[in-house]
Amino acid sequence: MRDHQLELLRHAQEGEDVLLIAPTGAGKTLAGFLPSLIELSAQKSNAPEGPGLHTLYISPLKALAVDVARNLEIPAQEMKLRLRIETRTGDTSASKRQRQRRDPPQILLTTPEQVALLLASPDSLTLFSSLRRVVLDELHALVTSKRGDMLALDLARLRAIAPAMRVTGLSATVREPDELRRWIVAPPAKSGLVIAPPGAAADLSMLDTRERLPWSGHGGTHAVREVYERIKGATTTLIFVNTRAQAEAIFQQLWRINDDNLSIALHHGSLDASQRRRVEEAMAQGKLRAVVCTSTLDLGIDWGAVDLVINMGAPKGASRLAQRIGRANHRLDEPSRALLVPSNRFEVLECVAAIEAAREGAQDTPPARTGALDVLCQHILGMACAAPFDADRLFDEVRSAAPYADLTRAIFDAALEFVATGGYALKTYDRFAKIKRNQDGLWRVANGNVAQSYRMNVGTIVESEMLKVRLVHGRPSAPRGGAAQTRFGTLYAPTKLAAASAGPAAYTGPLRRGGRVLGEIEEYFLETLAPGDTFLFGGEILALQGIVENEALVRRARSDEPKVPSYAGGKFPLSTYLADRVRHILAHRAAWKHLPQQVQDWLELQGARSRLPRAGDLLVETFPRAGRHYLVAYPFEGRLAHQTLGMLLTRRMERLGLKPQGFVANEYALAVWSLSDIGTRIEKNLVSLEDLFAQDMLGDDLEEWLQESALMKRTFRQCAVISGLIERRFPGKEKSGKQVTISTDLVYDVLRRHEPDHILLQAARDDAATGLLDLARLADMLARVRGHIIHKDLERVSPLAVPILLEIGREPVYGQAQDEILAEAAAMLVEEAGA
Amino acid sequence: MIIGNGQEILIAGETCVADPSGALWHGGTRSIIVSDLHLEKGSSFARRGMLLPPYDTVATLMHLRRVLDHYNPQRVIALGDSFHDAQAAERLADAERKKLVDMQQDRIWVWISGNHDPAPPQGLAGETMDEIRIGALILRHEPQSGEAHGEVAGHLHPVARVVTKRGSLRRRCFVSDGSRCILPAFGAYAGGLNLRDEAFAPLFRARAPHAHVLGRDRIYSVALEQCYAD
Structure with a gap:
């Protein structure tokens, strides 16, 4: 046995709760079960009413619970224990679930939702009274969400039912272990702590591309050929990307050049669950050379054969990257091999910052949560x-x-x-x-x-309104063949792209049901599509035919150029820690020597044409371009905070008569354009940047904007579902039509006007502060830059501003009143009538 | 919302004004028409365990009050589904009942019966009818299938999803082809049905209708081709 396993056992035998922090591959899960196995081997199993439930294992993933249950049988048999080890998930049959309540196994492996359900039943008192141990797996991932809040409340209840119960938390390396030590026990106490030695240092590098580095965009497509070469050179590669759209695009492009017919698969949260299972199984059996995946594979079952991890795009956070790297080579004594592939110039800075952080072992896991009120x-x-x-x-x-x-x-x-x-x-x-x-x-x-x-x-998981994507029968318009006919083809390969590039032929017949469900997709994405529009999904180019009830009916498209789902950027914003380091790199020439030559040249040019901000400064540039006046700021606080800032800033500029026309935000910067010359007005002290970026924008301006913010309505909807105000929609139930269901948007409008202090609005505001609006971060930023805003009025666009300006037209433009959409549509009618 | 900044539309030759509040004004007879108030929808859900904020009736009546203050109509026609269920009128809180009674003072009030409220509301004034004629117009709750010249109806809660390069927006709307008109729902908790839904198809076979979409301070008339399915 390893030292940390023994040490954990010692804590447990002294009756302590304990947190084990260990890298992947350190035998963490087995360590968590050792105390249970030893206690159970000593326990007499001839108690009259059965031995009862002894250990509860809780994991965020049901696949992990199933896998751990299987692996646990081995040591149990070696110790000659006659144990019942069972799982309980959403897939467990009703009869088995009932039996488990009546006659529980000694070890039950399950998910937080199942624990909540068990605790809400009248027999929970008898079921859990015999409980001695709880093992919490992947605790670092669980505690960052409302799911963690729910689990914490359920732990409190378990402690009340079974005071002798002890908790073992298993976690990857985190920034602040003490927070987790408090989390698993009743505060202010702290659990014991065991830290396993770190594994061999990772072999980390950034792709120094032979190609020209793009100014903007998140596709990473320039590097696909080089990524393919790396896949060929490794046994099994995991390719992490940040969005489903990017996963689709990279997968498609890898197959375009897959002359060696490598078995490359795709895995992301929108794909049908059974398809994801098939990919996972093929992976476990070593049948795949590569999987393109999103954060769906950040956690999960160990795959010994993975010897290379490629992270495409921005790493977002140091800890997130470290966990992804840990997915390669689960043997502690060998280094993990990982390659970072930035997709644009700013991402180069982010990658360099993340590599430095990883080498130092720095962590930036989010701070402990305040429990959500809806939960x-x-x-x-x-x-x-x-x-x-x-x-x-x-x-x-x-x-x-x-x-x-x-x-x-x-x-x-x-x-x-x-x-x-x-x-x-x-x-x-x-x-x-x-x-x-x-x-x-x-x-x-x-x-x-x-x-x-x-x-x-x-x-606590409220899916966005999801629509099933169903392939309708009818004239298949793209011939299948080529890659699709390989051994893996039917499962993993995208349909061979049709050579013909005729536009999506409109389907004129009635919409027919039937056909295969390919997966699910967010309703709000489909809202941006019109029937006939094409998009990439599950590695295929599909044309939307129409939406019938809760299904999007699609057809394979005869198209070479899909309208790729433009899920904006990544789901996770750039961490404050990495943002700090990026600002530091920008400010210090000495740090540039690790940057590719083209990036160094870009920064040199910025220094010559404008300036490079010091780490504590906020650089604001103004310049005219094509009849408009631009204001570009570089806070490096992530897209969400920048979007909120953009909304508030344009309101303020509007009031000052600066006539803002719109803005666009990315992870690093924010660009506003207006009709009036803001640069000159700042120079002449007619407008004060300090006032423009003053913290009081988070007062009335924010309140006013929240009234109509679609993001706020989405946040409210989640709170309404979790708190039980409205019921979840279930398949089949929505058939009754839209008039009898209730729109939470309408409820939000009414509640906000008539009882603005209601607890659910407070819950939604709390969520917005850390969630979609990232108000907390924006507030910190505004405080940080007070007195440190550097203005540079330029004659033309600066090198640093080019990437954000290129996103105009690619990303949604904000700041235009919604009614302008109607005005535009109405104008077209008038034009038509006048003609 | 600015009330009164409406859009003139012709229905079977009768001049009406589609108001951004969702009400239809027939100036010739000084009549205001509102459809699908769904009063007490919140408490109707509450009876079944969904405790929605109990302010929908207040909100809907305040909205109606502002419309009446602006137009000062001689006659108010509630075009059916004024109450969400058969007991809704009895559940009205005293304050809301009083607001309603005040609005009914010195004017003719017509409750057109709807599928949610087939019987006259208990304890409230006003005449209950299935249909009423105003000039060339015939007002009823549920539109008849096929051609019905001059029909003004509700029931369907039309909304339009308008898509342009700037983005997409879903709003309540009037739908009219000049021969008949479907009113948007007026109630605070009344949901919407996309006018691309097949329920609208048999009503506008002869001519493609326009959607008169409720904007913040005016009506925007949009061609059907500009409106998308959900």
Whole structure:
């Protein structure tokens, strides 16, 4: 046994909760189960009513739970233990689930949602009373989301039911281990800590491309040939990209040049689950040479054969990159091999910063969360479903969950009121209460329907409105052949692209159902498409035929140039830590020697034509171009914060009469264009940049904008579902038509106007602060740059500004009032009528 | 929203104004027509365990109040589905009932019956009818299939999804081909049905209709080709 495994065992045998931090490949999962296996071997199994549940293993991925269960059988057999080890996931049959409640196995492997469901049932008290150990796998990934909040609340309940229970947390390396040590126990206590020695240092490099580095874009297509060469030189390669769209594009391009017919597969969250399973199995059996994937494979089953990880595009964060690199070579003594492929010049800076951080072992995992209020509401209802509760005792229990340690009684009571009657100032729903307080002072569910509805709606993952993508029968317009006929073809290869490049022929017949479901795609993406538009999905070029109920009907397209899904940038913003380092590189010439020559030349040119900001400064450039006046700022705070800043800044400029026309944001910069010459006005002190970027924009301007913000409405919808205000949509249920379902956008508008302090709006605002609007980061930035704004009025566009200007037309343009869309459409009608 | 900045439209020769509030004004008879108020939809959901904010009735009546203040009509015609269910009128809070009664003062009030509210609302004034004629217009809740010259109806809650290079937008709208007109839903919680839905097809076979889309401060008339399915 390894040292860290022994040390963990020692903590466990002393009755301590313990956190194990270890790199992948260190035998972490087995270590987590050692105390259980030893205790179970000592336990007499002839207790009259069966031995009961001893260990609960919780993983974020059900595939991981299944895999660990399989691997656990081996040591159990070696120790000659007669154990029942079972999994419980959404796939487990109803009869087996029922049996597991009645007659539980000694070790149960499951997911957070299943734990919440078990705890909300009346028999949870008996089921968990025998519990001795909980093992939390991939804890670093779990704690960063609302799912983690839910799990923390459930842990608090498990501790209350089985006080002797001890927790073992298993985590990759994180920035602040103490936060996790507090998370797994009731604060302010801290668990024991075991840190396994790091593995061999990774062999990390950045692709020094022979091609010309693009100014902007995230495709990485310039490097596809070089990536293909690397795949050929390795046994098995994982190629990580940041978005599904990029995964589709890279996959397609690799197959275009796949003259050796390498088995290259695709894996991302929109693909049908069964297809993803097939790819994972083929990978486990060593049948694949490469998989192009998104963060769906950041976690998961160990694949010993992977000897190269390629990260295409921006790494986003040091810890994220370290975990991806760890997916290669799961033997500790051998270095992981990883290659970073930046897709544009700014990403070169980000890659260099990330490589430096990785070599130093620096971490930038996000700080501990404050528990979400919508999750709290869901939990309160679940606890009422389990058994009548006393509000004081539940409050104490909730506060013993780390994310809720600072929860006030007033907010808890508001959440309780929300669960009971909606919590509105206007008290009209008492007779419809979901939970009621009886004479004994305990809260109990009003009726069986409430518990039933809770079970249907449990969980914190709210998919965006997803539509199934179904291939309709009809005239297949692209011949299949070539790559599609290889052994892997039917499964993994994209349909051979048709040579003919005729546009998408419109399908004129009635829309027919039937045909294969290819996967799911976000409704908001499809909103940008018109019937006949083509897009890449599952490695094929598809033409949208129409949308019928919850399905997007598609046909294979006779097209060579798809309209690629333009999921804007990555899902994760550039971490503040990497952003700092990028600013530092820009400011210090000495750091440039690690940069490719073309990037050094670019920065030299920027220094000559404009200037390079010092690390603490915010550079703002103004210049005229093609009849417009541009203002470009470089905060390096990530796309979300920049979008919010752009919205607020243009409002402010509008008021100052600067006539802003629109803006575009990326991870590094923000460009606003206007009709009036802002540069000259700043020079003449008619406009103050300090005022323009003043923190008070987060006051009234923000409030005003939030009223109509679509991002805010999307955030609210998630809170409404998680808190139980509205029910999730289930397949088949939406058939009743749109008039009988309720639009959360309408609910948001009404609630905001009539009760702006309602707890759900507060929950949505909290989410927006860290989520889609990234207000917290924007606020920090505005504070940081106060007194440090450097203005440079230029005669023409600067080298640093070129990338962001190139994104105009490629990325959505903001800042135009929504009604302008209508005005434009109406103008076309007038034109038509006048002609 | 600016009320009164409407768009004149001809329906079967009758001059009407489509108001950005979603109401239709017939100046010749000083009549205002509003459809699908769905009052007490929130509490209707609450009965089934979804405790939606109980402010939809307040919001809808405030909206209606502003329309009446602007046009000062002699007659108000609620074009059906004014109440979300048969008990909705009884559930009205006293304050809301009073607002409604005040608005009914000194004017003719017609409740056209709809599928949600086939019977007259309990305890409220106003005449309940299945249909009413105004000049060349025939007003009813549910549009008849096929040709119906002069028909003004609701029921379908039309919304248009307009797509241009600038982006995409989904808003409530009037739909009219000059012969008949479908009104947008007026109620705060009333959802929408895309006018590209097949439910609209049999109504506008002869002529392609225009969508008169509710903007923030005016109506935008948009050709059908500019409107997309959801």
